[in-house]
Amino acid sequence: MKASHIELPPEGWLCTVRKALGMSAAQLARRLGVTRAQVSKTEKGELNGTVSLKTLQNMAEAMGCRLTYAIIPDTNVEDILAARAQQQATRRVEEAHKHMALEDQTLSQDQIKFEVERLQKDILQNPPADFWDDEA
Template sequence: MSIRNIVVKQYREKVNRTAKAVSQIGMPAEGWLCTARKALHMSAAELARRLGKSRALVSNTEKAELDGGVTLKTMQNMAEAMNCKFVYAIVPQESVKTILEEQAHKKAKQIVEATGTHMALEDQALSQYEMELEIERVARDLLHDMPSDFWRDTP
């Protein structure tokens, strides 16, 4: 296994581990800022004082979090003011392997169908079974070599 493949495998394992760890976490109805502040029994006025900001800013920021209108830096600063740690993650909805396999199959189908059209014009069409086998073979090749246009949806 090449160094590149080992590194890619490590990235995939890290993302999959993180996805598994956070799969049950959802944002509370009031948002994380408000929920954490209330869990600490800290008033918005006290959080504002610790931040050196106004009470209105804290309230507006807590509302903005619910709409996705707050920066990561603001979330981090507010978390630190509550002696908390702000974390975020981007995790796949399925395993990385599944997402890659689905994309490889989709791309392989496009490639094989485009080739099949040309073959049919030359009276060399493949049967449905042969097409399915060829799609699986091309998908395996795509996963193995991962071309630069892997995520491009047109062949």
């Protein structure tokens, strides 16, 4: 599941859509029952990340639009899970390999690779409770 990259317009979505509709800040303010200064502050707040979703929704509706909110992974979810499982599997195999080396029982690189792949599959099939815990 990978979505195309959508960039925030330089003036923000609120200002860009408002201007595309030919609506002044004063007109939008009247529709919202607020001051023009509040509309301007909200448009700036969108750009610096301080505006609430509820405020965005209210402004969108006042312009005859709807707000769509989404969290979009950088890659597909399966790849994110596989990478995390491989990270955990590699860490576990490396820890075990260190202990084995102390007992003069080291693994070959092929054996290490095989164990990482095997453990990665196990982790993906049954993720542990600490799957997303980061090591300190």
